[in-house]
Amino acid sequence: xxxxxxxxxxxxxxxxxxxxxxxxxxxxxxxxxxxxxxxxxxxxxxxxxxxxxxxxxxxxxxxxxxxxxxxxxxxxxxxxxxxxxxxxxxxxxxxxxxxxxxxxxxxxxxxxxxxxxxxxxxxxxxxxxxxxxxxxxxxxxxxxxxxxxxxxxxxxxxxxxxxxxxxxxxxxxxxxxxxxxxxxxxxxxxxxxxxxxxxxxxxxxxxxxxxxxxxxxxxxxxxxxxxxxxxxxxxxxxxxxxxxxxxxxxxxxxxxxxxx
Amino acid sequence: xxxxxxxxxxxxxxxxxxxxxxxxxxxxxxxxxxxxxxxxxxxxxxxxxxxxxxxxxxxxxxxxxxxxxxxxxxxxxxxxxxxxxxxxxxxxxxxxxxxxxxxxxxxxxxxxxxxxxxxxxxxxxxxxxxxxxxxxxxxxxxxxxxxxxxxxxxxxxxxxxxxxxxxxxxxxxxxxxxxxxxxxxxxxxxxxxxxxxxxxxxxxxxxxxxxxxxxxxxxxxxxxxxxxxxxxxxxxxxxxxxxxxxxxxxxxxxxxxxxx
Amino acid sequence: xxxxxxxxxxxxxxxxxxxxxxxxxxxxxxxxxxxxxxxxxxxxxxxxxxxxxxxxxxxxxxxxxxxxxxxxxxxxxxxxxxxxxxxxxxxxxxxxxxxxxxxxxxxxxxxxxxxxxxxxxxxxxxxxxxxxxxxxxxxxxxxxxxxxxxxxxxxxxxxxxxxxxxxxxxxxxxxxxxxxxxxxxxxxxxxxxxxxxxxxxxxxxxxxxxxxxxxxxxxxxxxxxxxxxxxxxxxxxxxxxxxxxxxxxxxxxxxxxxxx
Numbered sequence: 166x167x168x169x170x171x172x173x174x175x176x177x178x179x180x181x182x183x184x185x186x187x188x189x190x191x192x193x194x195x196x197x198x199x200x201x202x203x204x205x206x207x208x209x210x211x212x213x214x215x216x217x218x219x220x221x222x223x224x225x226x227x228x229x230x231x232x233x234x235x236x237x238x239x240x241x242x243x244x245x246x247x248x249x250x251x252x253x254x255x256x257x258x259x260x261x262x263x264x265x266x267x268x269x270x271x272x273x274x275x276x277x278x279x280x281x282x283x284x285x286x287x288x289x290x291x292x293x294x295x296x297x298x299x300x301x302x303x304x305x306x307x308x309x310x311x312x313x314x315x316x317x318x319x320x321x322x323x324x325x326x327x328x329x330x331x332x333x334x335x336x337x338x339x340x341x342x343x344x345x346x347x348x349x350x351x352x353x354x355x356x357x358x359x360x361x362x363x364x365x366x367x368x369x370x371x372x373x374x375x376x377x378x379x380x381x382x383x384x385x386x387x388x389x390x391x392x393x394x395x396x397x398x399x400x401x402x403x404x405x406x407x408x409x410x411x412x413x414x415x416x417x418x419x420x421x422x423x424x425x
Numbered sequence: 426x427x428x429x430x431x432x433x434x435x436x437x438x439x440x441x442x443x444x445x446x447x448x449x450x451x452x453x454x455x456x457x458x459x460x461x462x463x464x465x466x467x468x469x470x471x472x473x474x475x476x477x478x479x480x481x482x483x484x485x486x487x488x489x490x491x492x493x494x495x496x497x498x499x500x501x502x503x504x505x506x507x508x509x510x511x512x513x514x515x516x517x518x519x520x521x522x523x524x525x526x527x528x529x530x531x532x533x534x535x536x537x538x539x540x541x542x543x544x545x546x547x548x549x550x551x552x553x554x555x556x557x558x559x560x561x562x563x564x565x566x567x568x569x570x571x572x573x574x575x576x577x578x579x580x581x582x583x584x585x586x587x588x589x590x591x592x593x594x595x596x597x598x599x600x601x602x603x604x605x606x607x608x609x610x611x612x613x614x615x616x617x618x619x620x621x622x623x624x625x626x627x628x629x630x631x632x633x634x635x636x637x638x639x640x641x642x643x644x645x646x647x648x649x650x651x652x653x654x655x656x657x658x659x660x661x662x663x664x665x666x667x668x669x670x671x672x673x674x675x676x677x678x679x680x681x682x683x684x685x
Numbered sequence: 686x687x688x689x690x691x692x693x694x695x696x697x698x699x700x701x702x703x704x705x706x707x708x709x710x711x712x713x714x715x716x717x718x719x720x721x722x723x724x725x726x727x728x729x730x731x732x733x734x735x736x737x738x739x740x741x742x743x744x745x746x747x748x749x750x751x752x753x754x755x756x757x758x759x760x761x762x763x764x765x766x767x768x769x770x771x772x773x774x775x776x777x778x779x780x781x782x783x784x785x786x787x788x789x790x791x792x793x794x795x796x797x798x799x800x801x802x803x804x805x806x807x808x809x810x811x812x813x814x815x816x817x818x819x820x821x822x823x824x825x826x827x828x829x830x831x832x833x834x835x836x837x838x839x840x841x842x843x844x845x846x847x848x849x850x851x852x853x854x855x856x857x858x859x860x861x862x863x864x865x866x867x868x869x870x871x872x873x874x875x876x877x878x879x880x881x882x883x884x885x886x887x888x889x890x891x892x893x894x895x896x897x898x899x900x901x902x903x904x905x906x907x908x909x910x911x912x913x914x915x916x917x918x919x920x921x922x923x924x925x926x927x928x929x930x931x932x933x934x935x936x937x938x939x940x941x942x943x944x945x
Binding site for chain 3 (some may be wrong): 441448451452455456460464465466467468469470473476477480481494545546662663664665666667668669670671
């Protein structure tokens, strides 16, 4: 399924996406998902996540801001999604920064996400390597993270995506690179977390590898167009939401994707 | 009290509005309330809500994101508001989506809010009907929710407001419709939640039915004007905040309201 | 160290800033800090704050939205920062509004922050005076808060900064006033909280008094320029983030600062 067909399916189905994400990302991730054409729902209570995950088209879990209670909710939601064959996406934000965070990421990865997305430092560290990330920012290049991504994809049977200037996506057997975007994107907080939410939207309407590529192309296309008239991260962010919304099936350039 | 007089009172008094709202809405609801002319305060700790609600001009409670502790705070704040004759607004976001959420909405409704606001699916389901909502989005028309709204208003002795392309507001005896707004509004997350916060601001300075109508007209007027030059949900949101702020008493068109 | 040299150091080092801030401020504070040139990390879990604070360049604590668990995290983070000689900033939002909030502010102040920032009402009340604040908004003038600020600075051995139309900053021995900004700034929620996060960024690269002055000048300069073309709080906020990002060393006017 090519990116444009996936976008067409997304617009037609407007899937419900259950997002457990961090406090910083909550609003922008919902706005990104809405602008792209899906229906986000941010639901975290342990009392209800297992009831909600199965009725959603996809679940996304981002560990940016944690608490004991939310970690319980994350696990319960992932288990419920698995039982209901609902695809789910894991975003292990800065998992290398503290022992607590590392343990949460490891426990969630063991629950077999459908898609795993991070920056280069996060993916390298998750594969056991020594990255040089600083908080939520990557200190490593996407190229350096490719073998880590392939290894994780094979070991955990999931799609692994590495965000960066050129993104890298693999299911262990097939891989793709996606170009585009803007260097203003890392200057807007939580855009990576928002891409995780968008991955959920696409995973609800397309097979996981194609869904991942489509979400990254949608993001890269909108980012590159939004940067044209932006004078900084504020105006970029506004134009980015507008462009996610106005892009139509047919607008996602195939030339952004290199398969191998 | 006509909408323009209520706006004049709002600007003159800049009431303190105690908001318990969800994580997605927190920032935009505060910005909407500030832009309109009030002073929002987001306060949730069980240790302090009962001290704060009585000193505010109004309280608003939105169940978008829940936890055991927050539900306790919501109830304690509502009880304290009632004791101090502070008006309060209930927004039962997606209460039909899980049993936990349904119970919380029911318990809060039993505490007798001054104003109840929801989309059509939420109001229909709260009255016991079978709506077709999906997460936080409505799947039903405002027209289909009118009798449910009237029934709830009579049964609970409150104003009930249904948001949609044409809004419907009733206290069981009198009803009003409000036109305006933009189809970009549902594409910006948490604007409904933000309207709930604005309802609190108006309820602090005007009788509940007139306050509700005024808040909806302020919202509809700002939404319609903001959409003029918007190219998507990002630029709409920016223009919407600007317009909420720049609208002056006299700018709220009476023709938006139909009483019956 | 003059403001421009501090900005140069900030851009060169892009310090990691550990922020414990409120739900309303979380996104805008991260965006302000990122736009200015630092790397914010919002981390709150009791299980990890003491591991994270020592690896950050600075810590900031804002009490805007509280819970028992977060108060524990705030204290643990402050203690860990002190042990590791990491500077930390306290923002006692609306501490006078409830007894709970007042106690939390007092307990944190006893842990000896490097910098204390508030509006006039907050600083007056913290020094034991009777201010006239309303929620998060000040009801007092910066002038009226100067002696309270000087007293707090001497008693607690920290820099105290009072935000307002003309800001006042003191370490008890030296004091400075900073002019600039825009009257649209109080119409954007959590900009004061965002300044607290930016204070952390500067405190990571400069001595505390100079860091505080530099952060206020950066804010004032960006605010004044952003207001030029803004038509309300929405467009102001966008231009403000753009300007924080595009200002370069050399752009921070010395004439904004009056030392005495």
